[in-house]
Amino acid sequence: MRILAELFFMFAKLSTFSFGGGYVMFPILMNELERNKMATVSEMTDIIAIAGMSPGPVAVNAAVGLGYKVAGFPGVVAAFLGIAVPCAVIVTLVASFFFKIYKHPMVRSILNVLRPIITGIIFYAATGIALKNGIVNAAENTVIEKGWNVFVHGNQLFEIKSLILAVAAFFLLLKTRIHPIFIILGSGLLGIVLFK
Amino acid sequence: MTFFKLGAISFGGGYAMIPLIEGEVVENKKWVDKEKIVDIFAVAESLPGAIAINTSAFVGYSIAGIPGTVAALLGNLTPSVFIILVLSIMFAQVSSNTVVKSAFRGIYPAIVGLICYAGYKIGRTSVKDIFSLCIMVLAFVAATFLNIEPIPIIISGAILGVILAVFKTTKRVKNEKRKVKEK
Known part of the structure; x- marks a missing residue:
């Protein structure tokens, strides 16, 4: 019961603070998990990968995935409600009111500062995943075994194959209309070739 | 009852959902007019929470009040919840397999690229x-x-x-x- 309440409140908190959609949630989620030890960073990265592959909002998918991992079906319900209830409450309470104040200079000003902050935090999420999975500046236990690691003074600086994959994924998304699902699936196949 | 239709169009998720919702709610069903839906999207993006959830809750609310919100949320999210559940269960069974592990070694960098792209996309409108x-x-x-x-x-x-x-x-x-x- 305690773990379900914990799941619910964690996602309710995340949902309340994630201005700008699902990806903003990940860095906050990672920090929360580091504190409460519900899942390790690499387990959470797996969940994010699966969440990105599935249809539907990425935030809901990640919540459901983590909820299942931590506490099975009851965990799914708790995590899902945690994500959905604050949105529903905020929308119903604030909807009509917010339409009136939405163009108010104070609200504009707050959103003008919040939007670039969210952008910075999303890049922080990407950096965090790269750091914690041995792609850049790996710790001793996260160095990629079959990778082409570049070392400077005994510290791993980056791993070439992963870096190429990350840059390739970014530019494919930027320059083509390939759906992210195929990018994830394709990189999975490449992963089998490159790292097995 | 018609809210279940919203569920069917939720595939694609997040930002990809916006044009789909617009087509369905404005053009097919004529539940809300075109100007109102633009406002709904703008407000849904400014409020905290996942954009897809906010938008569907908003559309549901402006059509049928609080019951509309609940119906839209459930209709919209049930399909994706089921799919992710199936995937999670499948993944739990194969996660220790070395082939799966090396596949995920390839997927991590792609996720980094994906999130950078999400940041870039948001940055184009937020960093002026x-x-x-x-x-x-x-x-x-x-x-x-x-x-x-x-x-x-x-x-x-x-x-x-x-x-x-x-x-x-x-x-x-x-x-x-x-x-x-x-x-």
Whole structure:
């Protein structure tokens, strides 16, 4: 019961603070998990990968995935409600009111500062995943075994194959209309070739 | 009952959902008019929470009040919840397999690229001038190198927004007073 309440409140908190959609949630989620030890960073990265592959909002998918991992079906319900209830409450309470104040200079000003902050935090999420999975500046236990690691003074600086994959994924998304699902699936196949 | 239709169109998720919702709700069903839906999207993006959830809750609310909100949310999210559940269960069974592990070695960097792209996409609308660029870099540095949690960063951003708004209004009031005096 305690773990379900914990799941619910964690996602309710995340949902309340994630201005700008699902990806903003990940860095906050990672920090929360580091504190409460519900899942390790690499387990959470797996969940994010699966969440990105599935249809539907990425935030809901990640919540459901983590909820299942931590506490099975009851965990799914708790995590899902945690994500959905604050949105529903905020929308119903604030909807009509917010339409009136939405163009108010104070609200504009707050959103003008919040939007670039969210952008910075999303890049922080990407950096965090790269750091914690041995792609850049790996710790001793996260160095990629079959990778082409570049070392400077005994510290791993980056791993070439992963870096190429990350840059390739970014530019494919930027320059083509390939759906992210195929990018994830394709990189999975490449992963089998490159790292097995 | 028709809200279940919303569920069927939820495939694609997040930002990809917006044109689909628009087509369905505005053109096919004529539940809301075109100007209102643009406002709904703008507000849904400004409020906290996942954009897809906010939008469907909003559309449901403006059509049928609180029951509409609940119906839209359930209709919209049930399919994706089932799919992700099936995938999670499948993954739990194969996660220790070495082939799966090496596949995920390839997927991690792709996720990094994917999230960078999400940041780039949002950045194109949110970073318009040097001021917002500085704010973005500051938020990134504070989170990455100073280990400050995202939530306090977001809250201090909101406070900064309030301060700037107050500053601007007092400046404007002063300017207006000066003009009145000059006259």
